[in-house]
Amino acid sequence: MTAGRRRAAVLGHPIGHSRSPALHRSAYEALGEDIEYGAFDLVPEQLGDFVRSIRGEVGWCGLSVTMPLKAALVPSMDRLEGNAALLGVLNTVTFERGSGALRLVGHNTDVVGIVEAFRHAGVARAVAPVVVGAGNTALAAVAAIAELGAASARFLVRDPRRAGEASALAERLGLAVALEAIEGGADALASADVVVSTLPPRAADGLAAELASRPADDGETGVLLDVAYDPWPSRLGEAWEARGGRTLHGLEMLVYQAVEQIVLFTGREDARRLDVIDVMCNSVGLPQRAR
Known part of the structure; x- marks a missing residue:
């Protein structure tokens, strides 16, 4: 991934089949957001090293998290919000910077x-x-x-x-x-x-x-x-x-949880617009939403 550029990624194992890169990249293009979105194939035993490394890097705006890491990543969070706190399981991580400290916040958009x-x-x-x-x-x-x-x-x-x-x-x-x-x-x-x-x-x-x-x-x-x-x-x-x-289709859920991730990563409430959702649906072969 490019140093200095805003970036996000999906974490999981195996990760090659993930549709998250297609969904996120299509949405960022539609919104005019310059965010590089990648994928990391990680098992729970690798999370400690990964979290330590990203805490020392700049440019991160979010992580999508899939199996088998949804519970395993929870102890690495500085705080859990909303449904992540309720369920004890996350699928999303955001980054808060303030007073020189970086805080990892877990969310659940599933x-x-x-x-x-x-x-x-x-x-x-x-x-x-x-x-x-x-x-x-x-x-x-x-x-x-x-x-x-x-x-x-x-x-x-x-x-x-x-x-x-x-x-x-x-x-x-x-x-x-x-x-x-x-x-x-x-x-x-x-x-x-x-x-x-x-x-x-x-x-x-x-x-x-x-x-x-x-x-x-x-x-x-x-x-x-x-x-x-x-x-x-x-x-x-x-x-x-x-x-x-x-x-x-299971991708229906994936689209809508990704929309909420994109709102969290970018602060763009307009990521929920139907035309953005349509672009995301096209990226994974789903029909466009009914107007």
Whole structure:
């Protein structure tokens, strides 16, 4: 990356498949912001050295953070803001400079990404939501469905013993919690109006097969957001749409969480303009937003 130039980057492992560089670079060009955006392939054990190095460098305006670093980077922060403090998980880092000191501030824009993906799909309220999985992204999903007015959180999980953080967060937010095994979870999906699948690529294929073999209902089918966007369409998304439901591409969430990162990195509230979002959608092959 170029010394002296404003810069930002995405951190994670593996990182070669990340769409964040395309999203950010297209937005900065549309906004006329001269920010160089790169990528660093890092595992948790490398974070200490990386954070020490950037604390001594100038020009940084932000970091995007993906798996497996969303929780691992938290101890390196000087402060957590908003949803990052609530969830204990971040996906964004900003830099504050004052009185000669540099402070790293953690944020979580995944929650906004999920909420905005559903709202742009016409979902005003989550009445009977289901969250598939219970990892770091599931924490953001819980906060998102709470923001969409949910009174309950029904989880489909592979190992209930590892769902403690997600279920505890739901309870703190006042949601009634139900934990169920992902095997045999097709009935739960069929009765949901809002579903967020937070599992890695192909990890929900068994659930998709169950859903595909289940007799179709006469009732209305809701909206599914599958955050695993590669490969696409996912088998779960195909099974959902075959029943008449609507599937949101995982890149939808990625676009909207990136928009909020760009606002944080640049201070430009106009990064939320539809024409900027359209440019970002074009950069990753998504349809433009409806006017």
